[in-house]
Amino acid sequence: MVVPACALLVAGLAFAVDHVWKPWPEPLPLILVVWTGAVLVAACLAAARLRAGRWPSRVLNVVLALVVLGSALAATNAFFGFYPTSRAVLDVLANSRVDxxxxxxxxxxxxxxxxxxxxxxxxxxxxxxxxxxxxxxxxxxxxxxxxxxxxxxxxxxxxxxxxxxxxxxxxxxxxxxxxxxxxxxxxxxxxxxxxxxxxxxxxxxxxxxxxxxxxxxxxxxxxxxxxxxxxxxxxxxxxxxxxxxxxxxxxxxxxxxxxxxxxxxxxxxxxxxxxxxxxxxxxxxxxxxxxxxxxxxxxxxxxxxxxxxxxxxxxxxxxxxxxxxxxxxxxxxxxxxxxxxxxxxxxxxxxxxxxxxxxxxxxxxxxxxxxxxxxxxxxxxxxxxxxxx
Known part of the structure; x- marks a missing residue:
């Protein structure tokens, strides 16, 4: 039930962004929609299993969800080419501006x-x-x-x-x-x-x-x-x-x-x-x-x-x-x-x-x-x- 529910939610969200809110003229890229769904599924599964199993299993589920999130961010960045290097990511935290x-x-x-x-x-x-x-x-x-x-x-x-x-x-x-x-x-x-x-x-x-x-x-x-x-x-x-x-x-x-x-x-x-x-x-x-x-x-x-x-x-x-x-x-x-x-x-x-x-x-x-x-x-x-x- 988790996967169909997440798929339906993400599809609704994409429709709302592309056809109701319309903050930009282009539709959401498919890769962004797919990875959003993957992250949502991973988060829901990890949350559902926090009450069951032993602590090692719970920690593993959280780690796996974070891995999916990291993969989604990496894939999205590769698609848009926003941060070309790891240094570019770290530079966001730096403040080298001069008055x-x-x-x-x-x-x-x-x-x-x-x-x-x-x-x-x-x-x-x-x-x-x-x-x-x-x-x-x-x-x-x-x-x-x-x-x-x-x-x-x-x-x-x-x-x-x-x-x-x-x-x-x-x-x-x-x-x-x-x-x-x-x-x-x-x-x-x-x-x-x-x-x-x-x-x-x-x-x-x-x-x-x-x-x-x-x-x-x-x-x-x-x-x-x-x-x-x-x-x-x-x-x-x-x-x-x-x-x-x-x-x-x-x-x-x-x-x-x-x-x-x-x-x-x-x-x-x-x-x-x-x-x-x-x-x-x-x-x-x-x-x-x-x-x-x-x-x-x-x-x-x-x-x-x-x-x-x-x-x-x-x-x-x-x-x-x-x-x-x-x-x-x-x-x-x-x-x-x-x-x-x-x-x-x-x-x-x-x-x-x-x-x-x-x-x-x-x-x-x-x-x-x-x-x-x-x-x-x-x-x-x-x-x-x-x-x-």
């Missing part, structure tokens, strides 16, 4: 780059430059209730005179948080490695919050669901320029994200091209979505299809051209949900005059694609933003 006032005091002098030149042409690595960058948290105020942003400053930010560095506004997926790019994305390790190969130079990376909460989805739009677009297109850039020493040219600004954050990156590339000259769309959706287009339009625009079409990126790309915008679109070869959508987005960007590149990597809709998708794009980005000759 932003300490990491980014006002610059006493700024390294100037001649008009039309590149930072890499005038940069000379100081002998006392730190080997690693810093990570800080900061509240970015605006008309959207966002969680604190996570900010990476490369070693070059500590130099005097300080260079004006390019900016990457980076977005996580949904469900998710800005911290995901540091835990699962290993952002600090990879950006420090990039900096070591470029005499301490790397972009300033601000992982902003486009969601508000882990399961919310305001669609990166200004709508009934919030003013997420204005926050990311106006409030966040204004704060960065006011608080940090950065290159303010649009060519030096990139917006990037994964999954829902990738969709958001594309949206900002076409809705705020005067701010973001570059974008990286990692496994993004075809369009902002809460499930179906009808559900999305109803929730965000009270059923007004024309209002949605005015801001939907594929509709914008069909009626406008963007010859000064460049981007990279990354898809997982095994991503049955979004790989075809990403191909459609790529073609629409090309047709609109963008300088776009297509990258297809082994993997599905997971961090095994998103990590290399971002970091393998850094040489391209460095050339565009002046970090390499």
């Amino acid at each position: 932003l006032d300490d990491a980014a005091p006002p610059a006493s002098s700024v390294l100037e780059v001649p008009a039309g030149g590149k930072l890499a042409d005038v940069w000379v690595k100081p002998a006392d430059l730190p080997e690693k960058g810093t990570v800080s948290e900061a509240e970015i105020p605006g008309g959207f209730t966002a969680r604190p942003a996570w900010i990476y400053l490369p070693p070059a930010y500590a130099a005097t005179p300080r260079p004006r560095l390019p900016v990457v506004v980076l977005l996580a997926g949904q469900p998710g948080s800005p911290r995901d790019w540091y835990d699962a994305g290993r952002l600090t390790d990879n950006l420090d490695a990039f900096a070591r190969g470029h005499d301490g130079l790397a972009p300033v990376v601000v992982v902003a919050d486009q969601l508000g909460t882990a399961t919310a989805n305001p669609l990166c739009l200004d709508s009934r669901l919030g003013r997420a677009e204005t926050y990311l297109a106006r409030d966040v850039p204004a704060w960065i320029e006011r608080r940090l020493t950065v290159d303010e040219r649009r060519e030096a600004w990139t917006v990037a994200g994964l999954s829902q954050g990738g969709t958001c990156a594309l949206q900002l590339a076409v809705r705020a091209p005067e701010v973001y000259g570059n974008f990286i769309d990692l496994s993004g959706q075809r369009e902002p979505s809460l499930g179906t287009r009808a559900e999305t339009v109803k929730a965000a625009f009270d059923g007004d299809e024309a209002a949605f079409a005015r801001v939907n990126p594929l509709d914008v790309l069909a009626r406008e051209r963007f010859p000064r915008t460049a981007g990279v679109i990354v898809a997982g070869s095994g991503d049955s949900t979004y790989r075809q959508a990403d191909a459609e987005v790529f073609q629409a960007c090309r047709d609109a005059g963008m300088d776009v590149r297509w990258r297809e990597l082994p993997g599905g809709h997971d961090w095994n694609v998103w990590r290399p998708g971002l970091y393998d794009s850094l040489p391209w980005l460095a050339e565009r933003t002046g970090l390499s000759r």
Whole structure:
């Protein structure tokens, strides 16, 4: 009776999540549903046998239930690729963040780059430059209730005179948080490695919050669901320029994200091209979505299809051209949900005059694609933003 009862309970839970609550547009992965059922069965059997048998048998049952739980966590992590190493798991417990006032005091002098030149042409690595960058948290105020942003400053930010560095506004997926790019994305390790190969130079990376909460989805739009677009297109850039020493040219600004954050990156590339000259769309959706287009339009625009079409990126790309915008679109070869959508987005960007590149990597809709998708794009980005000759 235990197994059928647990199966029925898990099936009901999956139905409630996918069709009633619907916190994200994709259905729950089958592997997650199966392992949830296995853990529930193991827990129920262990609990039922706690009253029977001797203590060694009771302890064994508990241990076996914990083994099933551990196996479920390991299998789920392998599926999503969230923690690539055991060190990544342990780093969750560490706190290496630095107060932003300490990491980014006002610059006493700024390294100037001649008009039309590149930072890499005038940069000379100081002998006392730190080997690693810093990570800080900061509240970015605006008309959207966002969680604190996570900010990476490369070693070059500590130099005097300080260079004006390019900016990457980076977005996580949904469900998710800005911290995901540091835990699962290993952002600090990879950006420090990039900096070591470029005499301490790397972009300033601000992982902003486009969601508000882990399961919310305001669609990166200004709508009934919030003013997420204005926050990311106006409030966040204004704060960065006011608080940090950065290159303010649009060519030096990139917006990037994964999954829902990738969709958001594309949206900002076409809705705020005067701010973001570059974008990286990692496994993004075809369009902002809460499930179906009808559900999305109803929730965000009270059923007004024309209002949605005015801001939907594929509709914008069909009626406008963007010859000064460049981007990279990354898809997982095994991503049955979004790989075809990403191909459609790529073609629409090309047709609109963008300088776009297509990258297809082994993997599905997971961090095994998103990590290399971002970091393998850094040489391209460095050339565009002046970090390499």
